[in-house]
Each structure stands twice: as C-alpha cells, then as structure tokens.
Amino acid sequence: MTSAGAARIKIGIVGGTGYTGVELLRLLSQHPNAQLTAITSRKEDGMPVADMFPNLRGRVDLCFQTPEKANLEQCDVVFFATPHGVAMSQAESLIKQNVRVIDLAADFRLQDTQVFERWYKMPHSCPTILKQSVYGLVELNREKIAGAQVIGNPGCYPTTVLLGLAPLIQEGRHLIDTSHVIADCKSGVSGAGRKAEVGSLFSEAGDNFKAYGVAGHRHHPEISEQLQLLAGGPVGLVFVPHLVPMIRGMFSTLYARILPEALDTDFQALFEQRYASEPFVDVMPAGSLPETRSVRASNHLRIAVHRPDGGDQLVILVIQDNLVKGASGQAVQNMNLMFGLPESTGLEHVAILP
Amino acid sequence: MTSAGAARIKIGIVGGTGYTGVELLRLLSQHPNAQLTAITSRKEDGMPVADMFPNLRGRVDLCFQTPEKANLEQCDVVFFATPHGVAMSQAESLIKQNVRVIDLAADFRLQDTQVFERWYKMPHSCPTILKQSVYGLVELNREKIAGAQVIGNPGCYPTTVLLGLAPLIQEGRHLIDTSHVIADCKSGVSGAGRKAEVGSLFSEAGDNFKAYGVAGHRHHPEISEQLQLLAGGPVGLVFVPHLVPMIRGMFSTLYARILPEALDTDFQALFEQRYASEPFVDVMPAGSLPETRSVRASNHLRIAVHRPDGGDQLVILVIQDNLVKGASGQAVQNMNLMFGLPESTGLEHVAILP
Amino acid sequence: MTSAGAARIKIGIVGGTGYTGVELLRLLSQHPNAQLTAITSRKEDGMPVADMFPNLRGRVDLCFQTPEKANLEQCDVVFFATPHGVAMSQAESLIKQNVRVIDLAADFRLQDTQVFERWYKMPHSCPTILKQSVYGLVELNREKIAGAQVIGNPGCYPTTVLLGLAPLIQEGRHLIDTSHVIADCKSGVSGAGRKAEVGSLFSEAGDNFKAYGVAGHRHHPEISEQLQLLAGGPVGLVFVPHLVPMIRGMFSTLYARILPEALDTDFQALFEQRYASEPFVDVMPAGSLPETRSVRASNHLRIAVHRPDGGDQLVILVIQDNLVKGASGQAVQNMNLMFGLPESTGLEHVAILP
Amino acid sequence: MTSAGAARIKIGIVGGTGYTGVELLRLLSQHPNAQLTAITSRKEDGMPVADMFPNLRGRVDLCFQTPEKANLEQCDVVFFATPHGVAMSQAESLIKQNVRVIDLAADFRLQDTQVFERWYKMPHSCPTILKQSVYGLVELNREKIAGAQVIGNPGCYPTTVLLGLAPLIQEGRHLIDTSHVIADCKSGVSGAGRKAEVGSLFSEAGDNFKAYGVAGHRHHPEISEQLQLLAGGPVGLVFVPHLVPMIRGMFSTLYARILPEALDTDFQALFEQRYASEPFVDVMPAGSLPETRSVRASNHLRIAVHRPDGGDQLVILVIQDNLVKGASGQAVQNMNLMFGLPESTGLEHVAILP
Known part of the structure; x- marks a missing residue:
C-alpha cells in the first residue's frame, strides 16, 4: 500500500x-x-x-x-x-x-x-x-496547519461544537443569538481514557446515563476561545457533557435561537455550502437523524440541521467517533497536511456498522 | 406481606x-x-x-x-x-x-x-x-386522582419534564422565559416497547446514540398541554428525545433562562420546598449529578438543580426509570390513591445498583 | 414491614x-x-x-x-x-x-x-x-448452618457448579464419569468487584468476550473440595471461567458423561426431586433454556437438565445473579437460618426483567 | 489503492x-x-x-x-x-x-x-x-476453492470449531478421543441477523446471557460432516451455542480428551506448525487468553491452546468476528482465491480496539 x-x-x-x-x-x-x-x-x-x-x-x-x-x-x-x-x-x-x-x-x-x-x-x-502553535481543527485552520511546527490537536467535544456552530457565526454573520447557545453533548466512555478509575468501570458506566462536569469542564474554555475567534466577540455558551454507555461515539445536540432578522435564512443550504468541499464533514440531507455508529472507527463527522416546526430555534446534531475525528484521526489529518500529503491519506476507512 | x-x-x-x-x-x-x-x-x-x-x-x-x-x-x-x-x-x-x-x-x-x-x-x-378522566401525574393532581374513575397515566418523557419544570411555572410564578424552554431528553431502549422492530435490535441500538422524533414526537403535545395548565398560558418548548444504549432509565436535561427580575431566586430551595413531602420525588443536594441507575427498578424520580457559573441559565437534571415512575410504578401509585391506600404501598423497592 | x-x-x-x-x-x-x-x-x-x-x-x-x-x-x-x-x-x-x-x-x-x-x-x-466454621451453601448444609457461629459464604462460581452437580454425585450415586467433568462458566463483570482495574473498564470489558483464569482460578480448589465431600472421593474437574459484557448474572454450562450403567436414569426427575422443597432452587421443565435476566436481582438459581439426542452426555445449565444467590443474598439466607427466621425472609424480590 | x-x-x-x-x-x-x-x-x-x-x-x-x-x-x-x-x-x-x-x-x-x-x-x-460446489473454508480447501464455480461459504460456528480441531484430527492423527468432543460456543447478537425478532431486541438480549439450540442447531450437522471428512470417520460432538450481549464476536471453547498414547504431544507446536503460513489464522503464544475484540471488524481468527495442569484435557480457545472471518470476510477471501488475487487483498484491516 x-x-x-x-x-x-x-x-x-x-x-x-x-x-x-x-x-x-x-x-x-x-x-x-x-x-x-x-x-x-x-x-x-x-x-x-x-x-x-x-x-x-x-x-x-x-x-x-x-x-x-x-x-x-x-x-x-x-x-x-x-x-x-x-x-x-x-x-x-x-x-x-x-x-x-x-x-x-x-x-x-x-x-x-x-x-x-x-x-x-x-x-x-x-x-x-x-x-x-496552531489549533489543529483542519476545517477552520487548514492553511496555518500546513505550515505549522506544533499542533494543538482539538478536544473531542470542541471538534463537534465548533464545526456545528461555525457556519452560523463565521465571517461576521448575525444569524443567531450568540449570548445563549446551548451544547448538550454526549460521549462514549472511551473518552475518559484507559485509566483505572471506578467511574469508568463496566458495572458503573454500563446500563446507566448521567451528566458530568456541569459545574465546569476543561473543554468549555477551549470552545469559548475558538468561538470568540470565529465570531469576533464573546459567545455565551452553556455546555453540559453526558456519559453514554457505549465505547466510541460522540453526539452533540446544539441549540441556538435564530435572530429575528435571520429568520429567512436557508440554514440547510448554509451548512451544505460551508462544508461542500470538506472530505470529512458530511452535511446530511434535511430531516436526517444521524447515529454515532455511522462513523464508528472512521474519521467522518456528520451534521444534521433541524428547525422544529419552522420556528426560531435551530437544533444542530453533530456526530463523530471521539477517538478518530475527535482525536487520533484528526491528528493524522493534521500530519497529512503538514507533510504535503492528500488530506485523506490513510483515513478513508469505512465506518463499522453494525 | x-x-x-x-x-x-x-x-x-x-x-x-x-x-x-x-x-x-x-x-x-x-x-x-x-x-x-x-x-x-x-x-x-x-x-x-x-x-x-x-x-x-x-x-x-x-x-x-x-x-x-x-x-x-x-x-x-x-x-x-x-x-x-x-x-x-x-x-x-x-x-x-x-x-x-x-x-x-x-x-x-x-x-x-x-x-x-x-x-x-x-x-x-x-x-x-x-x-x-384525570391526568395521573400524582404530584400535580393528587386529589383529583383519589376520586377518579378513569386515569390517563402520563407518558414517560412528560413525567420528567413536567416535574422538572413545575416548580418554575406553577402558581403564576414569573421566574423563567417560558417562550423558550428546551428539553433534551434521553431514554433507554425499553421505552420503545417489546415490539419486534429493526431499530430496537441489540445490534442496531447497542453501542450507538441517536436523536429521533426531532420533527415531532407524540409526547410533545402532551407536555405542552400540561405546561399550559400549570403556567396558565402557552409555554414554548423545544423537545428533542434521544435513544441511549441501556435497557431502563430516562434522563432529561432541561434548559430555562431565568428572567431578569428572578435572578435572586434560590432555585435549590424552591425545588426542595415544592417536593418536600413527596415520597417519590427526591430533590438532590446542590451540585449533585444524578445517574439513572440510582433509580433502576424503583419508583423514585430524582432532580438536581444547576445554574452554571451562577448565570441566568438554569439546567435541571431529572432521572427516573421509564418503566416504573415513567409507566407502571406511577400506575400503581395512582391505584393506591384511588383505593385509599398509603401512596407508597408496594412501591418501596430499593433501586438495583449496580 | x-x-x-x-x-x-x-x-x-x-x-x-x-x-x-x-x-x-x-x-x-x-x-x-x-x-x-x-x-x-x-x-x-x-x-x-x-x-x-x-x-x-x-x-x-x-x-x-x-x-x-x-x-x-x-x-x-x-x-x-x-x-x-x-x-x-x-x-x-x-x-x-x-x-x-x-x-x-x-x-x-x-x-x-x-x-x-x-x-x-x-x-x-x-x-x-x-x-x-461451616460452608454456607444452604442447600447442602442447612442444618449445620443453623447452628454455626462462623460461615464461609460460598464463591459465586462454586454455588452454580455445586448445585448443578450435587444430584448426580451425592449419596454414593454412580451416575456420571466423575473423572472428567467440565464446567464452562460465564460471569457478568460485577463479579470482578468495584476495584479500579483496567480490565474491568467499560471500554475494555464491553462488546467483548474472553476466558480468563484457564491456568488456575481460586474457585477451582473450592469446588473440588466440596465435590469430594459430596462424592466421597476425588472428582476430576476442568473449570474455565469467562467474562460476559453484562453487569450481573452467571451462567454455568456443565458437561458430564453418563456411566453406562446409569443410561436409564431419568435425570429430569432426579433433579426435580432433589430440589423439590428448596425455595431458591428452581428446576425448570425439561427442554428449558434459562436466561440470566430471569434471576436478575433475585436470590433464585435456576437449573435446566439437557441430554442432547438422548446420548450419554449430560448438559446442565445453571443460572444465578452472582451478587445475590452468588454472594449477598446467600449470605442473608444464611443469616435467616442462623437466627431461626424463615429462610426466605427478605429474599422474595421478583427478578427485574427487562 | x-x-x-x-x-x-x-x-x-x-x-x-x-x-x-x-x-x-x-x-x-x-x-x-x-x-x-x-x-x-x-x-x-x-x-x-x-x-x-x-x-x-x-x-x-x-x-x-x-x-x-x-x-x-x-x-x-x-x-x-x-x-x-x-x-x-x-x-x-x-x-x-x-x-x-x-x-x-x-x-x-x-x-x-x-x-x-x-x-x-x-x-x-x-x-x-x-x-x-466447494466448502469455502480456505484453510482446509484452498486448492479446490481456487478452481470452484460455486462456493458454500461456511457457517460462523463451524469456522471456529473446524479450525480449532483440524490440527488434532487431520491426516489420520490419533491424538484425542473423537467420540466425545465438546464445543461450548458463544456468539454476539449480530449472528442472528438483521431480522425484527423479539429475542434479538436490545432489551431482551442486553445485560443477559443464555444458551440456545441445545436440542439441535443447524450448524451441528455442518460441523459433523466436515469433521468426519477431516478425521476419516465419525466424530462425536456436543455443541452448545450461547448468546452474548455484544454486537460482533464469536468465542468457541473446545474440550477434547487426549488419548493415552498422545500424552507426550507438544500441542502448541502442532498448532503453530499447522497454521504457520496462514495469513488469517493466528496461533497465539502458549498461555494466551484471546478476546473477541482483538479481531473486531478484521478477518483474523486467533487460537490459544491450553492444557490445564498438564492433564489429559485440551482446552482450545478460538475467536473471530462472526461477520468477517465467520461470514463476509471469508467470502471475500474465497473470491480472492477464485480470481487469482493474493488471498489477503482488501482484507488487511486492523481490528478496532477498543
């Protein structure tokens, strides 16, 4: 090969x-x-x-x-x-x-x-x-990464939240109320790493669901710093991570209120255009309900854009494999860029389903 | 016995x-x-x-x-x-x-x-x-239930959302922005019932996480009707249910924005007082992170009240066993009331952990 | 109560x-x-x-x-x-x-x-x-337990293997080839306890199956000592424990070769008679396929007796909840006996299914 | 590529x-x-x-x-x-x-x-x-497969049992008592297919373990026919399949009694030599304890040979991914042979762990 x-x-x-x-x-x-x-x-x-x-x-x-x-x-x-x-x-x-x-x-x-x-x-x-150093979220910083000596590979949660919100706040857009954005995020247990800790035991994390870090999680300031860079100003974010009894997979449900002046926006088209040429970001057709297993062990991240009842509330669903696009796959994607290789090299594995 | x-x-x-x-x-x-x-x-x-x-x-x-x-x-x-x-x-x-x-x-x-x-x-x-007929959510309708001939036992999601929001909107209170409440809910697979359907297979629902019913779920109008009764006016709710790879358990993360005039409210005290005499509603101490297994196979519902960074956003966490407090246990609780028995009769089982 | x-x-x-x-x-x-x-x-x-x-x-x-x-x-x-x-x-x-x-x-x-x-x-x-001290397997030692000061509560695997084999080897019976008995046993992860160990992590033990302790497991000598007491002589046992990605539950598949002179035995009847008056041992009807969840969180142990194709090989299936009949429930059963209470006191919980 | x-x-x-x-x-x-x-x-x-x-x-x-x-x-x-x-x-x-x-x-x-x-x-x-037609178990029938027009791709259980026993019975070897071989096999739920059946629901098969088909399973005659071909005479097999709450993976524990005249055999060496040149059969080092996840989504099958206490009982542990080496991967392996391609073409994916 x-x-x-x-x-x-x-x-x-x-x-x-x-x-x-x-x-x-x-x-x-x-x-x-x-x-x-x-x-x-x-x-x-x-x-x-x-x-x-x-x-x-x-x-x-x-x-x-x-x-x-x-x-x-x-x-x-x-x-x-x-x-x-x-x-x-x-x-x-x-x-x-x-x-x-x-x-x-x-x-x-x-x-x-x-x-x-x-x-x-x-x-x-x-x-x-x-x-x-460069923040290694390829879809936001592709050019800088290509020339970087040191990469800070993004956290798993930030990858989903940033790619799920970027089209809404980049380039001076005034589409959503940036003072109150909610990220209700869910991660598989592998996100906690391979450390021997009681909370990650099969008999503790299995057949169970819980929130954690509600009072503060290290990925919160990371997301906030990047959101501010994107939006050109502070973004008010409530971030609640949860633990799912599955090994791999991350699912972020993002809630944002559409500004009155932006109610006519075609958000589906906005996302599709933003990521049209991205090899690893898949904006699914309108109405789609992504599931984490559709990216299990692959470097793809999928986004679905919903607007319940056509109201003023956007619901953005974002999925990835936390260990691939959320960690090691993204790191390899960065490496490919840094060494002038096609970005997808070695990352084209089809996800494992079931 | x-x-x-x-x-x-x-x-x-x-x-x-x-x-x-x-x-x-x-x-x-x-x-x-x-x-x-x-x-x-x-x-x-x-x-x-x-x-x-x-x-x-x-x-x-x-x-x-x-x-x-x-x-x-x-x-x-x-x-x-x-x-x-x-x-x-x-x-x-x-x-x-x-x-x-x-x-x-x-x-x-x-x-x-x-x-x-x-x-x-x-x-x-x-x-x-x-x-x-009477809507059989005991904590809201206890007296009517006692005299009822016919009970509509509440849906599982509505039980968590209504008990999680009631203290905020009952009795003409003006504490939160009722035009934009978010219920990000997660249910174990048993909520789909014992029907032979592909989507509920172990190999489909296992090691996986997804949202469903984003475009509309039957529990939405049920919640809305009851919220309106409680609040004395319409409540704007975004409701997104998700499917968790566990058998029993339901977790609802509720987001509500505190009104400017209510920022001084002690929400922890508010919830504790509201449910002080309820045998099956447990308002946990401030800062608690409930997990669904703490009510597995029991009729208890637990609530934790969070206010990240002391800001204007409330995060209410509610858990129950969807088959007990969310269905059959609640039905027995209704029966007890209807037949003049102590409400907890036959419902005092300790939850199974692990 | x-x-x-x-x-x-x-x-x-x-x-x-x-x-x-x-x-x-x-x-x-x-x-x-x-x-x-x-x-x-x-x-x-x-x-x-x-x-x-x-x-x-x-x-x-x-x-x-x-x-x-x-x-x-x-x-x-x-x-x-x-x-x-x-x-x-x-x-x-x-x-x-x-x-x-x-x-x-x-x-x-x-x-x-x-x-x-x-x-x-x-x-x-x-x-x-x-x-x-007395070995606290009630169904074998009921009388001694009642008068004991100190009880050694049996291991989880031994409980299933001993109760699954006792009717075949007790009282000087010559029914099976006791030189080559096989116990292929499977345990849920809670059997490993609540210790922070990498091998018990959700991401290690989940969606996975393995054998362990093939070269030697501490329950092997315990089973052997008791089998020898029951049979009045040494019993050759191969014991292979396996780890199942479930929280509670134990399943033992026991293989024993019927002696030529015993081929006419009605083994179903033998087991039914042996355990007819036992409150916690359920010999299921011929042909039954027990599943561990049928005893989840209960003190019952169920046995099914199979003889494939009517040949000379017995296959005994035994299930229990490893934390109840395999540990704490059995301990309470012992306590009841020691204090003159009805043996089932406090142990009549119905198993949780699903 | x-x-x-x-x-x-x-x-x-x-x-x-x-x-x-x-x-x-x-x-x-x-x-x-x-x-x-x-x-x-x-x-x-x-x-x-x-x-x-x-x-x-x-x-x-x-x-x-x-x-x-x-x-x-x-x-x-x-x-x-x-x-x-x-x-x-x-x-x-x-x-x-x-x-x-x-x-x-x-x-x-x-x-x-x-x-x-x-x-x-x-x-x-x-x-x-x-x-x-040719029975498409490559490691046994490689040459015939290369020239075949029609392939019967082996069942998942037979693949593990046959490759686990072949070195013991092929070529007229008299190493084990072929009248009483035991295959205690465990399969992930995906083996039941993507059919909507109650028994395969998440809430039925999850957190549960059971045997099935003890009275007879379709893979039994398939295994027996192939064992007879290998051994040149009938092989007495007890075959008990079990259902494991995992999606992919198969684990077979095989028990065979060593004949008195074969007690000096180096079984580890026997297996290593038999499969030395096989790209997809991995005889692990003595003492190894294979786990199914080590082949998840890959075409490899791993074998560990145990002889507890150096006695006369062999315990052979065999693992595979039931959907790959146990089904679709094996089918592609057959295709490669039939079309003159290197046998491993397109099958070299590394297993997904965790």
Whole structure:
C-alpha cells in the first residue's frame, strides 16, 4: 500500500498505552506514507506493543521504550498521546531538531495561558512555542496547519461544537443569538481514557446515563476561545457533557435561537455550502437523524440541521467517533497536511456498522 | 406481606405481553393489597404468564386469556398496557360496572381531542369519558386522582419534564422565559416497547446514540398541554428525545433562562420546598449529578438543580426509570390513591445498583 | 414491614464499599427483621453510605465509620464484604463476644489450609475457628448452618457448579464419569468487584468476550473440595471461567458423561426431586433454556437438565445473579437460618426483567 | 489503492439488506480489485444503499434494484447474502453465464441432501451443482476453492470449531478421543441477523446471557460432516451455542480428551506448525487468553491452546468476528482465491480496539 518510491514519514509516539495511542497505531500502521519508528512508555519499557493491544499482532512490531532509548529526535513528527503537561515539557528540544509536534492533550489548545493554568492546574512551561502553535481543527485552520511546527490537536467535544456552530457565526454573520447557545453533548466512555478509575468501570458506566462536569469542564474554555475567534466577540455558551454507555461515539445536540432578522435564512443550504468541499464533514440531507455508529472507527463527522416546526430555534446534531475525528484521526489529518500529503491519506476507512 | 384482614383489590390487566405489562406484574405480585385476577392476550390465550416472563415463575400463576374469558367486569380496577386506542374502546362498559380504569397508553392523556387525532391518527371514541378522566401525574393532581374513575397515566418523557419544570411555572410564578424552554431528553431502549422492530435490535441500538422524533414526537403535545395548565398560558418548548444504549432509565436535561427580575431566586430551595413531602420525588443536594441507575427498578424520580457559573441559565437534571415512575410504578401509585391506600404501598423497592 | 414486636437483628458490615456490600445494604434495608447498625470503611470514615450509593438515599442513614468507632461487638452478626484475609483477622474477638460472623470472602471456604495458602498467598491465621466454621451453601448444609457461629459464604462460581452437580454425585450415586467433568462458566463483570482495574473498564470489558483464569482460578480448589465431600472421593474437574459484557448474572454450562450403567436414569426427575422443597432452587421443565435476566436481582438459581439426542452426555445449565444467590443474598439466607427466621425472609424480590 | 491497469472484478450482491450484506459492502467498497456493480432487494427497489447504511455515505453509490433490473449475468461473481434457499434457486442460470457464485447461506454447505432437508425444511433444488460446489473454508480447501464455480461459504460456528480441531484430527492423527468432543460456543447478537425478532431486541438480549439450540442447531450437522471428512470417520460432538450481549464476536471453547498414547504431544507446536503460513489464522503464544475484540471488524481468527495442569484435557480457545472471518470476510477471501488475487487483498484491516 506504499506510494512507490516515496520516503515514509518517520513517526514517534510518546505515551502510546491509552486509547488515543492505540488508535494512532491502528491508523498509522495502515497509512501508506507512515513509518512507525518509536513509541515510548517508561512503565512498559521492552514490552511489545502488540502484547498490550493484540489487535496489532502481526501489524506492529515495535516495543515500548523509555524516552531515553527512543531517540525521538530522529523522527519527522512526534505525536503526544500523553496526559496534559508532557508535550510542553519536551516540545522545545524536538523543535530544535526540526521535529514536528502534534499534541493530542491540551498543552497547545488554549492561547490564553491564564485560562490554561486555571483549568489544568499547572503553569504553561513554553508560552513562546504556544504562540507559534496552531489549533489543529483542519476545517477552520487548514492553511496555518500546513505550515505549522506544533499542533494543538482539538478536544473531542470542541471538534463537534465548533464545526456545528461555525457556519452560523463565521465571517461576521448575525444569524443567531450568540449570548445563549446551548451544547448538550454526549460521549462514549472511551473518552475518559484507559485509566483505572471506578467511574469508568463496566458495572458503573454500563446500563446507566448521567451528566458530568456541569459545574465546569476543561473543554468549555477551549470552545469559548475558538468561538470568540470565529465570531469576533464573546459567545455565551452553556455546555453540559453526558456519559453514554457505549465505547466510541460522540453526539452533540446544539441549540441556538435564530435572530429575528435571520429568520429567512436557508440554514440547510448554509451548512451544505460551508462544508461542500470538506472530505470529512458530511452535511446530511434535511430531516436526517444521524447515529454515532455511522462513523464508528472512521474519521467522518456528520451534521444534521433541524428547525422544529419552522420556528426560531435551530437544533444542530453533530456526530463523530471521539477517538478518530475527535482525536487520533484528526491528528493524522493534521500530519497529512503538514507533510504535503492528500488530506485523506490513510483515513478513508469505512465506518463499522453494525 | 398482606395487611391482615384487608380485602385485596381485584386487578385485571389488558395486554400484558409488553414491558409495562410485565413490570405491572412484578410490582403487583409483590403488592400487599393486590390480587392479580385476570390478564388478557388474544394471541397468547392459555399460555402461563410465567412461561413468557420467567422472572415470574413461582410468583404469578395466571395464564393469559382472551378478553371474553377474562371477565374483567369482576375486577375492581383494570390496567390497560396496550397500544393506543384499546382503552377507550373498552372503558365505557367497564365504567358502567363501576370498574376503575388506568390506561398506560395515550387515550386519556390529551384533553384536546383534535390534538389527539392529529398525533395518534384515530378519532377519539369516548370524549365524554375523556372529560371526566384525570391526568395521573400524582404530584400535580393528587386529589383529583383519589376520586377518579378513569386515569390517563402520563407518558414517560412528560413525567420528567413536567416535574422538572413545575416548580418554575406553577402558581403564576414569573421566574423563567417560558417562550423558550428546551428539553433534551434521553431514554433507554425499553421505552420503545417489546415490539419486534429493526431499530430496537441489540445490534442496531447497542453501542450507538441517536436523536429521533426531532420533527415531532407524540409526547410533545402532551407536555405542552400540561405546561399550559400549570403556567396558565402557552409555554414554548423545544423537545428533542434521544435513544441511549441501556435497557431502563430516562434522563432529561432541561434548559430555562431565568428572567431578569428572578435572578435572586434560590432555585435549590424552591425545588426542595415544592417536593418536600413527596415520597417519590427526591430533590438532590446542590451540585449533585444524578445517574439513572440510582433509580433502576424503583419508583423514585430524582432532580438536581444547576445554574452554571451562577448565570441566568438554569439546567435541571431529572432521572427516573421509564418503566416504573415513567409507566407502571406511577400506575400503581395512582391505584393506591384511588383505593385509599398509603401512596407508597408496594412501591418501596430499593433501586438495583449496580 | 416489620414483624410486630420482634426484636430486630443488629447487623454490622465490614467493608461495605464494594458490590457485595451495597447489595447487602439493599437486601438488609428491606429485611423486616434486620437493623443495620454499623458499617465500616477506614477510607470513607464519616461519609454517608447513601452518598456513595445513591440508590440508598432515604433508605439507609448510616455513615461509614472506622472499625474503632463502629463497635461491632454490639452486633448480633457481622458480615465481612472485604478482601480475603480480613475476616480471619477479626473473627476471634467477635466470636468471643458471641457475635456471629458471615464472611463473603474466602477465609472460611477452604478447610485445607495448605490449599488456602497456595491460592490466596497468605497463611491462615485462625485454623481453629476455620474447623468450626461451616460452608454456607444452604442447600447442602442447612442444618449445620443453623447452628454455626462462623460461615464461609460460598464463591459465586462454586454455588452454580455445586448445585448443578450435587444430584448426580451425592449419596454414593454412580451416575456420571466423575473423572472428567467440565464446567464452562460465564460471569457478568460485577463479579470482578468495584476495584479500579483496567480490565474491568467499560471500554475494555464491553462488546467483548474472553476466558480468563484457564491456568488456575481460586474457585477451582473450592469446588473440588466440596465435590469430594459430596462424592466421597476425588472428582476430576476442568473449570474455565469467562467474562460476559453484562453487569450481573452467571451462567454455568456443565458437561458430564453418563456411566453406562446409569443410561436409564431419568435425570429430569432426579433433579426435580432433589430440589423439590428448596425455595431458591428452581428446576425448570425439561427442554428449558434459562436466561440470566430471569434471576436478575433475585436470590433464585435456576437449573435446566439437557441430554442432547438422548446420548450419554449430560448438559446442565445453571443460572444465578452472582451478587445475590452468588454472594449477598446467600449470605442473608444464611443469616435467616442462623437466627431461626424463615429462610426466605427478605429474599422474595421478583427478578427485574427487562 | 487500485492495482494499476488491472480490470476490476464485477460484483453482484443478492439481498444486501442484512448484516452480512452491509459487511460485504464495507469490505468490497475498499477492495482494490472489486467493482460493485449491482445489489438486489425486491423490497427496497430504488433506495440508495447508503440511505439504509449511512456508514457507506460517499462510498457506495449503488441503489437496491429488483433482480430483474440488476442483470446479474453481467457480473463476474455474485454473492448471496440471503435466507437459505435463494442461492440454489438462482445458481444454475448464473453458472450457465459463467458467473461464479458464493453463497453465504447454507445451500451449498452440506453435501448430504437428506441432512440438508431435515434441518432446513426444504428439498435441495440443485443437487448436481451442489456436488461440484466447494466448502469455502480456505484453510482446509484452498486448492479446490481456487478452481470452484460455486462456493458454500461456511457457517460462523463451524469456522471456529473446524479450525480449532483440524490440527488434532487431520491426516489420520490419533491424538484425542473423537467420540466425545465438546464445543461450548458463544456468539454476539449480530449472528442472528438483521431480522425484527423479539429475542434479538436490545432489551431482551442486553445485560443477559443464555444458551440456545441445545436440542439441535443447524450448524451441528455442518460441523459433523466436515469433521468426519477431516478425521476419516465419525466424530462425536456436543455443541452448545450461547448468546452474548455484544454486537460482533464469536468465542468457541473446545474440550477434547487426549488419548493415552498422545500424552507426550507438544500441542502448541502442532498448532503453530499447522497454521504457520496462514495469513488469517493466528496461533497465539502458549498461555494466551484471546478476546473477541482483538479481531473486531478484521478477518483474523486467533487460537490459544491450553492444557490445564498438564492433564489429559485440551482446552482450545478460538475467536473471530462472526461477520468477517465467520461470514463476509471469508467470502471475500474465497473470491480472492477464485480470481487469482493474493488471498489477503482488501482484507488487511486492523481490528478496532477498543
């Protein structure tokens, strides 16, 4: 499946023992231009990756290594699938060696370091690099990403909320009441990661539904910062995340009130036009009811635009696989852009249904 | 567990082959004042109930019978756990024999027969009885229920939305903007009933999340009619139901904007006072995050009141078991009232967790 | 629901933060002769039990306490819902105060202390008490249990395997080839407890099936010891446990070869007679296919006896709820016997279906 | 991803509205040498395939057609993803036009037409074609498949049982007691297909475990016929299928007693050698515990060989995705062989985990 003759991109992964890590490995091991070169885990040093993730047996021969052995400077790009705070501690030395950095955690998502410090309880250790970094939501920042050295890969919730609202608020549009937008979001349990926590146990999260983070969630300031950039002013957002007893999948139900002067707008057409040339954003036909399984294990995000009873309330439904378009797939999409590859390379898998 | 000496209530169930039927059987077979007398199913005539529902082995000896054999007129009360339209066709003859009727379908939920006909695609066949019937949401209509001959047992979604909003709009209160209330509701799959339909298959509904009925759901006019009664005027509601891959459980996230003049209200206190003496409505402490499993198989409904960042947006979280408080438990609660029993009789089961 | 006038049994629970703990609390809070008196957790000292387990809100007012404060000696009986090794360290002092002890862990299950030490990696600290203790499988040891001071409550797998095989091997019967019996067992994830472990995460155990412990499982020697007691000689058992993506429920498929001289046996009748008077063992009609949900949250265990093609191979299907008959319900059944109550007291809940 | 210059195989699918159909579409739409040409459904004539299966949006442009319009004779190969009995009614006319046929139902699995008629309740309508057809289990029949005109694609259970037992009984080996082999098999719910049946509802099959078909299952005679061919004599098999609350996945636990003269055999080595060159059969290292998710949505089948306590009982664990290696993936593997393509073409997807 390799492009004949093309040199492959040498890839390092820091911290590949979680779900975004194994998903990166799944995608990159099938990517025609990628060469998995090193993967680090201090704790699992020496263990074959395929022993931890047997879906990779016969496909990934790498062993986990300590960072010291991994020699990440030899790579063309390093993905950080780590807890918050790790990427910013290593970015500088990698950049000096001209290695590109894509961080799947939050270190390069928030430009406002005070906000970062308040929500992540740590000072930002490389504000200069942060300023040069690019928020890796391809559909909003395609050109900047192509030239970036460091990417802050978006959070899963922000990806759905931003792509679901962008057509309504971009380019100085005055279509909705931006003081009261509601994002009622639902995520599969894999969003909580592969950490041993009671709340993520099968017997706790299964056959159950709950809201969490109502009093405050780290993705809220991230969404708000980007919405403000898009709208050119503050956007009032209520954001309530919920936990769904499914493994993968994210569903965001967005509510926005149409401004009186915009009641004649054809919102279906507005969304279709906005995303007409996007390979991974699918604006479904009017009246559609997307389901998360239609993007399971694929990089697609689907949007349906509803206006109940033709009233003044818009209901935007957005779905994605939180581990693909919401994390690792988006990271690979960023990589493709950064290395001049067609954006869809290695990301054209059809979703798994049922 | 019988009250010594007390005559038991003779009970008939029409159409007990679905989930509300088996749940009625579970509750009533353990109810100290109930005597299961007859259960009808034309299709399953002669089959022991416990053959279809083996959880009832050794506890329920009844067989399904045709309506003809069942002699429902001998009962004190008949529950209809049937498709819409059945109860209204049989209510008149039962009432003449002084049998009480509790309909778990929609025949006696909507007082506006035109609305009924639009949503249920059939004319209402007994508008006179409808007028005398009572909407069986105990916490709103306790006194009327006690004297009622016919009860329209509320829909599952309406139970959560109405109890979640009542304290805000009852008694002429002007606390929220009633022109734009949002109910983002999520239901377990048992809400779709025990019908053989592709959309309810394990491999379709499992590991998946979706919205449905965005363009219109039968519970919408039911909620609206009751909200209007409560508020003394129309309430603008956007209602979006979603399907959760769990068996039982319902979670409603309600969004309401606080009116400027009401910003000083202590909403937590308001809810606590409103439901202080209710045995089955639990207003949780401020900051609580209820989960549906905390009421699994019990008749309790729990409410948490949130006001993110102390702003002008209220977020009310409401949970119940859709088959108990949302259907069969509520029906038994109605029966208790109608027969002068303590309201909690036979309904005090502790929820099953995990 | 209290027996009028009867003094309630004062109950202590050590270590009630796991699933067998909350299940004990659910059952005992609804038990007419039980008075929950103290519950210990060193880590959660002071926390209301209902804060951890919100299904108990309004039903259990106790707070967790340190063992020092809990004063367990005042109790009539103490349940240990703790890791292995805790009960045996505290049993002696409780027994001296004439407190009965029911251990839901393994400290009093194995009479052979060498076997105990090999499998549980700790020496047995009170072999004298162990000798007086009784293996709490009611259907096998009813009389001894009634007079016991200390009960070793059986493991979940052993309960199903022993009750499924007992009629075939008890009383010197020579019906099956006891050198090669196979127990292919399947358990819901709650059997792994409420410990934060990666393997029990929703995203690991969900939508997945696997065997575990094939090379050796702690319940194997427990089953073997009891089988040997029943059969009066060693029984060769292959035991393979599997993990099912469901919360509660256990299903054991037992395979035994009929001896040539026993081919004329009516095995259905044999099982029916053996368990005819047992309130919690249900031998289903010939040809039945039991499903775990038919006993969800109830103390019943159901057995179906199959003999495919009328050949020489018996297939015994056994189901239970691993947290009830397989743990906490069985413990309460033991308590009832020890205190002279009707065996079914507080255990007659109908299973939850669906 | 196309092989440059190579003509693509023109493919027809009869009856693509079920799970094996959509899985064929997923695999073939990503297959570099396949050209989806026609798909039939009398009921859904005119409906875009991607409307029924939205995971295919943007990837499959075909509409369902009636068989009359579909002109299947133009195809190089036709897959039948239909109920039993359809393929045999259409095979003759297709074969006359030199179209290859791969039947995913049972019409060409059993050579003994009397057995077929007993289990499938219909006469076999083309016994002559049946005789020329090949049982499409690649690892057993690779050469015959390459030259076949008609393939009977194996059942899902038989694939696991046959590949799990073949190394023990092939080539006249006398290693196990072939009179008493046990196959305790577990399948995800998608194995029941996309039919609207109560037993497959989420609320029936979820959070539940049961056996079914203990008195007889159609895959039993299929397995027995193939085992007899492999062993050169009858093999006594007890086969008990179970239903697991997961969507995809199959797990077979096989029990076989080692013959006294074979106790010295290195069974691990035996299996490794037998499957050393198989691209889709993975004999895992000794002691491994395979889980179904490690092959979710991939064509791999994994085997682990256990011998508890080094005794005389073998326990063979076999996993696959029932819709891929157990159905549609295997069908594509057969197609690859029949058309001279590398066997793995289009089948190298990495399994989805988590």
